[in-house]
Amino acid sequence: MTKLKLGPIIDDKPVKVTIELPAPLHRDLVAYAAALGREQGQTIGDPTKLIVPMLERFIATDRGFARARRHGSQRAARADAQDA
Structure with missing residues (x-):
């Protein structure tokens, strides 16, 4: 599997x-919930509960976003240091 x-x-x-x-995305979400339920041995009664973990996973694995976030944090730290 x-x-x-x-x-x-x-x-x-x-x-x-x-x-x-969109209806096609909802159908995919329902199908994903069914596949995940089979894989994990659990029932996912509400496929919308997958939206948050999917978004969390997407954000956590988006290298471009991580890079932008790091650069933003570095800029903020430099600005704080200059203000001090």
């Missing part, structure tokens, strides 16, 4: 989010 990028979904305090998804 293929190793999916998401791991087990942690049941956390719910937060209400309203979002509109």
Whole structure:
């Protein structure tokens, strides 16, 4: 079986989010939830619970974003040092 990028979904305090998804993306999300459920041996009743871990994973593995964030932090640190 293929190793999916998401791991087990942690049941956390719910937060209400309203979002509109294109129908094909929603179908893919439902299919991904089913595949992840089979792989992890758990039932994912609400595929929308995958959105947060997917976004977290995407941001964590986006090298360009990490680079931009580091450069932004370095600029902020230099600005703080100049102000001191």
